[in-house]
Amino acid sequence: MKFFEDLIRKENLFARIICLLVACGLWVYVMTDQNPIVERNVEVRLQQVNLPSNMMVFNAPKSVIVKVRGTRTKVSENLESKLAAVINLKHVTEGQQNVPVEVDFSGGDVIQVLPKEVSVYVDTVSEKTVPVITRIVGGVSSDLTIGHSVITPAQVTLRGATHRIDKVNKVVAPIDVTDHSGDFQAESELVAVSDDGYDIPNMKIIPERVMVQATMVSQMLSVDMPVKLVVSGELPKGITVTKSEILPDKVRITAPPSLLKELKSINTKPVDVSKLMGSIVVAVELDLPEKVIPELRTVQVRLSVERQSNK
Numbered sequence: 309m310k311f312f313e314d315l316i317r318k319e320n321l322f323a324r325i326i327c328l329l330v331a332c333g334l335w336v337y338v339m340t341d342q343n344p345i346v347e348r349n350v351e352v353r354l355q356q357v358n359l360p361s362n363m364m365v366f367n368a369p370k371s372v373i374v375k376v377r378g379t380r381t382k383v384s385e386n387l388e389s390k391l392a393a394v395i396n397l398k399h400v401t402e403g404q405q406n407v408p409v410e411v412d413f414s415g416g417d418v419i420q421v422l423p424k425e426v427s428v429y430v431d432t433v434s435e436k437t438v439p440v441i442t443r444i445v446g447g448v449s450s451d452l453t454i455g456h457s458v459i460t461p462a463q464v465t466l467r468g469a470t471h472r473i474d475k476v477n478k479v480v481a482p483i484d485v486t487d488h489s490g491d492f493q494a495e496s497e498l499v500a501v502s503d504d505g506y507d508i509p510n511m512k513i514i515p516e517r518v519m520v521q522a523t524m525v526s527q528m529l530s531v532d533m534p535v536k537l538v539v540s541g542e543l544p545k546g547i548t549v550t551k552s553e554i555l556p557d558k559v560r561i562t563a564p565p566s567l568l569k570e571l572k573s574i575n576t577k578p579v580d581v582s583k584l585m586g587s588i589v590v591a592v593e594l595d596l597p598e599k600v601i602p603e604l605r606t607v608q609v610r611l612s613v614e615r616q617s618n619k
Contacts, residue, residue, distance in 0.1 A: 347377045347419060348384075352391045354409065354426070358398035364469045364510070365397060366429040372409055378416020390415045400430045431469040436476070439463050440498065440518055443480045451564040454483065455525035459518050466500060468511040475502045476511065481518050493521045528601075530562045535594070535607055536573040541582030549581070551612040559594065562601040571597065579609055587612045 352374050356365060372393050382390075395407045408425045411418050440459045459481060466473055481496035496518055500511040535554045543549065559574060575595045592609045596602060 344380055345377060346380050347375060348387065349373055349375050350387055350391065352388065352393040352411070355392070355394045356397055357394050358396055359400070360397075362433050363397075363400065363402070364431050364433055365400075366431065366469065366510070368395065368426055368428045369423075372411075372426075373422040374411050374413075374418060375420035375422075376413050376416055377419050378413075382415035387415070393421070395426060395428070397430075400428075402430055402432055404429050431471055433467060434470040434473045436466045436473050437463055438466055438476060438478050440479050440481050442496075442520060442522070443482045445482045445484050451527055451566050452485070452489070452524050453527040454485065455523045457520055457522035459520050461515070461518060464498060464518070465514040466511055467514065468500075468508075472508055472511065476500050476508050477503060479513055481520055483520055483522065485524060489524050491521070491523050493519065495519055527565060528562050529565050529568055530560060531568055532558045533561050533571065534558050534573045536575050537592075537609060538575045538578045538595070539581050540578035541580045543581050543584060546616045547584055548614045548616060549584075549611055550614045551610075553610040555608040555610070556604070559607070560603045561596075563597075563599055567597065567599055571600075574600075574602070576607065576609065579611075581611070584611065584613060586615075 350373070351371050354369055354372050356368065359365060374391060374393060376387070376391070390413060392412045394410050396410060397407065400407065404427065406425045406427050409421050409423065411421050440462055442454055442457055442459065444454060464479055466476055466479070468476075479498045479500050481498055483494055483496055485492075498513045498516060498518060500508040500513060502508055535557055537552055537554055554576070561574065563571070576592045577595045579590065579592055587610070589608060589610045591606050593606050594602060594604070596605070
């Protein structure tokens, strides 16, 4: 009896082993068929770590392409959250250099990283105090401009790469003057600009915003404008004008920009030539449009005539 009992126990053990092997085989089959090993390319945001506080990095790409391998489940669900791509800047020096890209993937293997290293430019950080000026933006009549203005604070601190901060001697406070007239107050976010007027990026401005109190005032411009002779009446029979001169032939006027844009010349008041019998020199008033302020209000007009003989 004991012999048979031992035999039965051995047969049960063997059967159990067989069942376990079959179960493992089925699991491998199901996992291979239903959740196979796959590869996938994914764009990953490139992070910068361990950069010394007295340095700045330029030209580093925002992302890299990473090829990973793993089960379909691992590389399909929230893959971006399982990947980290970094460049370690702990030991960088000033100037151009190549830094390797390090990628960690918790759900499988990293097969390829493009690019494997990035070329970056590293510069030291400098600080500088510069004045704030205003810049008009928005729709506004050309006849209006900002007159007196108070900027608070009037100076700010710039913090940025040394090779760029040397080009900046001021920051601009853009002011939208649309619909403004008279006194107004506005907050403005500052922009660093070079001496030739170009915006300089990657500059930290402390503080980033200022308060501007300003007054819109009428704007007047001065230009030299040609004088045009205007005549009235008909010349007497047998009289011909051979030459006409205006002295001076240009006058300096001051007027709103919108008016100057349309004005091509300043006319004289009409000179009556109906009784002209010989050459004359006469003072003639200028026919000035409204809002035009001239340096001279009269000019001299010289008319040279020729009498035709009757045959």
